[in-house]
Amino acid sequence: MVYRLAYQFAGNHYDAEDIAQDVFIKVFRSLDRFRYDAQLTSWLYRIVMNACIDHKRRHAPAGWAPFTEDAELRMANTPEEGPGPEDQAYGGQLGEVLEAEIARLPPGQRLVFTMRHHEGLKLSEIADALGLAEGTVKRQLHAAVHRLRAALTNARVTTGGAA
Amino acid sequence: MTHCELLDAPDIELYFYGELPQADRVRVDAHLLRCAACRQRLDDLHAIRRALADRPVVDAPPTGDWSGFMRRLGAAVSQSPSADQSVDAVGRGSAVPAARTSIRFAAAAAAMLAIVGVGIYAAFRVREAAPISRQTTNVEIAAHPPTGPAPAVRTPDSSLREVTAEHLERSKLVVLGLTALDPKQTHAGDWQYERRLAGTLLDDTRLYREMAQERGMDDVARVMRDLETVLIETSMSEATDREALSRVQRLIAKRDLVVKMQLVAAN
Numbered sequence: 001m002v003y004r005l006a007y008q009f010a011g012n013h014y015d016a017e018d019i020a021q022d023v024f025i026k027v028f029r030s031l032d033r034f035r036y037d038a039q040l041t042s043w044l045y046r047i048v049m050n051a052c053i054d055h056k057r058r059h060a061p062a063g064w065a066p067f068t069e070d071a072e073l074r075m076a077n078t079p080e081e082g083p084g085p086e087d088q089a090y091g092g093q094l095g096e097v098l099e100a101e102i103a104r105l106p107p108g109q110r111l112v113f114t115m116r117h118h119e120g121l122k123l124s125e126i127a128d129a130l131g132l133a134e135g136t137v138k139r140q141l142h143a144a145v146h147r148l149r150a151a152l153t154n155a156r157v158t159t160g161g162a163a
Numbered sequence: 164m165t166h167c168e169l170l171d172a173p174d175i176e177l178y179f180y181g182e183l184p185q186a187d188r189v190r191v192d193a194h195l196l197r198c199a200a201c202r203q204r205l206d207d208l209h210a211i212r213r214a215l216a217d218r219p220v221v222d223a224p225p226t227g228d229w230s231g232f233m234r235r236l237g238a239a240v241s242q243s244p245s246a247d248q249s250v251d252a253v254g255r256g257s258a259v260p261a262a263r264t265s266i267r268f269a270a271a272a273a274a275m276l277a278i279v280g281v282g283i284y285a286a287f288r289v290r291e292a293a294p295i296s297r298q299t300t301n302v303e304i305a306a307h308p309p310t311g312p313a314p315a316v317r318t319p320d321s322s323l324r325e326v327t328a329e330h331l332e333r334s335k336l337v338v339l340g341l342t343a344l345d346p347k348q349t350h351a352g353d354w355q356y357e358r359r360l361a362g363t364l365l366d367d368t369r370l371y372r373e374m375a376q377e378r379g380m381d382d383v384a385r386v387m388r389d390l391e392t393v394l395i396e397t398s399m400s401e402a403t404d405r406e407a408l409s410r411v412q413r414l415i416a417k418r419d420l421v422v423k424m425q426l427v428a429a430n
Binding site: 013 | 211
């Protein structure tokens with residue numbers, strides 16, 4: 001579960017291993033502080049999410065924050081590197097197009113979408129783990145899906161509806 | 164075209180993901196009947212789900228080889244100040260922490276998460292049996308060659324013990340992963356992942372068990388047999404068998420597998 005999440009967030013093995021390593025170290029260090037009334041998986045998810053954010057922060061410009069409106073605007077205008085959805089669509093697979101677009105999402109949106117869509121966490125659980133208001137998490141999800149819809153539409157146009 | 168009041172709201176996403184209260188679901192249901200744009204948005208979400216469901220799940224380093232990752236992790240943990248503190252704590256004696264852990268475990272077990280509790284308890288016992296101290300010691304030995312008596316001569320048995328200890332360390336992560344899952348809430352992908360991991364360990368486990376039997380290393384052979392049983396039960400289970408994880412967890416607990424693996428790996 002740890003590696004899968006790390007890979008979904010990072011999009012490459014190099015960073016995924018880095019994140020997974022951070023997670024295991026944090027688990028080891030903080031196992032003593034695990035609250036027995038908490039779900040182990042929830043606790044682990046929280047550590048993974050924070051490790052993803054920490055990893056991104058370490059590789060981002062000074063002052064970067066994943067969930068502020070300013071950061072979202074900056075990130076929205078600064079796509080992550082990688083081929084765009086239209087380039088991907090020519091490759092054929094809609095899933096690949098969407099994965100590429102997920103990799104281009106701002107990190108906050110990517111994390112929220114991954115945790116909700118792939119892992120099935122409730123928005124309240126995600127908000128709790130990230131220390132955010134639930135409304136913020138809803139907006140992140142909405143924004144992420146909005147961009148994926150746009151990618152889906154582009155792919156359909158590009159492939160003449162075959163995707 | 165009429166203006167849709169939900170155009171800029173997250174309601175359709177929340178509806179799709181089952182995050183709306185019942186009253187709001189009814190409201191959105193009614194809205195969908197009359198709004199083609201929102202029906203399209205909902206269809207898009209289904210299309211996204213279908214498309215992503217077909218993508219391969221990447222849940223391990225390339226070629227499934229964890230050895231490099233484990234080496235780097237061991238080195239990172241051994242260099243961590245917190246790890247040193249933990250080693251000290253372990254070294255000062257584990258009786259009191261063990262008792263405290265047992266009490267806390269009993270409280271946890273008395274609550275509803277009995278199976279998960281077993282996993283946590285096992286994890287604590289493993290830590291108290293000093294897995295990290297062994298890793299740290301290995302690193303220290305590598306960094307500071309011994310100056311005292313000549314090192315022990317490596318024999319086939321000692322070499323087998325070394326490789327089986329490494330195998331048990333790798334396998335322990337999988338076994339702990341299995342004990343930590345909640346059978347009622349485990350994502351199908353997680354269960355599939357664990358089954359696949361178990362399958363990758365099976366051949367080596369069988370090989371080490373046979374080698375240990377041939378050389379009369381009964382303790383290694385026994386723990387490998389128990390591990391093999393758990394790996395077979397896990398990897399051969401049907402993906403849709405909801406009871407399989409519970410059976411595997413009972414098996415691990417019944418055979419006290421995590422502790423046995425730790426003891427044999429530490430010998």
